[in-house]
Amino acid sequence: MSFKKETPLANAVFWAARKGNLALLQLLLNSGRVDADCRDGLGSTALMVASYSGHYDCVKEVIMQGADINYQRETGSTALFFASQQGHHDIVKLLLEFGASTDLQTKDGGTALTVASQHGHSRVVDALLRNGANVHDRLNDGATSLFLAAQEGHLSVIRQLLSSGARVNQAREDGTAPLWMAAQMGHGEAVKVLLLRGADRDANRQDGSTAIFKAALKGHTSVVEELLKFSPSLGLLKNGSTPLHAAVMSGNVRTVLLLLGANADPSLPNKNNELPSQLTKNDRILKVLHPDISN
Template identity: 30%
Template sequence: METERLNQQLILASERGDVDAVHQYLANGASVDYKDEEGRTALMAATQKNHIDVVKILLEAGSDVNERDITLLTPFICSGANGFHEILSLMLDYGADLKSVNRFGGTALLPSSEKGYLKTVQRCLDAGIPVNHANDLGWSALLEAVILGNGGRLYFDVIELLVEAGADVNLPDREGKSSLQHAIELKQEKVVQILKREYVESNETIKQAKSLGRADQYEQAIGLIDKALESDQENLDLLYYKGHFFQELKRYEEALEQYQQALAINPNDLDFYFYTANCLRLMKKTEEALAEYDKAVAFDPDETFYLYHKSNYLRELGRHVDAVRAMDQLLDLQPNRYDFSFHKANSLRSLGKHEEAIEAIENAIKNDPTNPLYHTHKQKSLELLAQK
């Protein structure tokens, strides 16, 4: 019983980020291999909360980065899906399986591309994670970045990285559409240019600053931008990159200042609400981050991008009631988006609402009847319903 208690306390301490307690429980015999009722090891608990110091301790103690919880998620893929590139880099040093996938068939590269976690995408590509792997929805990292992105500054840079790494712009999804076709339909003009390899960055400062950013030389990049801003104070692109580099340095307040300055210049550039939300998320200011998504949605209620990424964040937080509400709004806007129905079904299943989850997944099946992922999901929900 004492060992069981120590093991449980280790997971709780890891989730809190309590370094001293983690050391103590390990010294007293707690096991890094122990799993809670959700199948989480202490490493998974620490990873989910982005507690880097605790992750380091657990890795040194022998915790497995490829161990799966009951949802088939590993700490390694979890770090990629949440944009925790520092943790992901650590896990690469401790035997991360580059080809491992989550329950949707996606590697760590896919969710990081979907959510616009630029540095995580770079780390995944540098490590050699296959760039053209497609998940069970039929989407590669590039398809996700185009379809679930908006062609703005951040997603353009993600797409640029993927293309440079050899992403196939003509790889079709399950409907037979390529990334290039989707970008054309979505009127992502700059993305179309990069996919056709026709884009040339005309701003030399931004070109040099991005190169420095890729090399983690953020201070130098900010210095370049500051010099350019002296004569071009209202350049929104310069303000974005300055904010982005401050964010990578964890100088979050200074990053927010740049994004807010940009919004003061042009309140209609809704991307800056998205950048602000991402920054606040890293600061663990949950409600403030959600409010920024809401501001963008209020400006343009028919724009699905901001509402979708709000729903993503809600799912990460385990706030599935709110996530379902967001998915319903999205489905009202785009009833034929089978991926929206699928995400809704996942949240409903997490809430134990299996009949409603089956109804939602049947809507996805109607749009893509041969997708085995949907049928597997429906079968699991039927099994859970029978157990109630």
């Protein structure tokens, strides 16, 4: 957050809001020489600064002095957005009580709910949802609050959003679903929750990869174990490869063994007519792929 100020008095107001100096803030605002909505070069207000910094009394004071609670800075962010981002639950509740809108968006499409979900602030998410926040809010790239929570592995928030009607298979514009993203990031428990709530185990994104392919490529053994409980496709995928090829390329012997144990076919070539064994020089992996062949 920028703190570039326009006047010395505005500078003092912003400093007081940032530091939580209520007495100085009251003195300045009561002087009548500076407006409660004084702004810096990017349009940040004292209310935004106090909300971001977590100073409840200062937030309340600026509101009572008549600050525009829904004012948006150049990026589109509001005081509620900043309080939600930082997880200041008491300030979020206060702002909502005074009419803060949950619908206002930043330039990239972000809302208070998307940013609270991304940072895993479950109490804030609950407060926003109870006050009309749209669980289907999406960033400009199509990422939903559920997608962002899955990306970071925030289990409580994932459960909250799903219980509030979030679409478990709602993909980003590039076709990336919450399950695929959680799998890529190695969040095994998040993958489990999403699968139990109906996530499509074989959903592929635009590059043709699926969740188990990406998990195998990253060597996320716990994720592969969870996905295998739901019998995902282990054959040739739309990207022209198989999860076993991905596991071999990762160099993770445990992942290779898990896939073989689930009947992945080591004799199935990829689109380049390469067998999994042709993608590695790792003797341990070669041995488990072809135990009958001496290395």
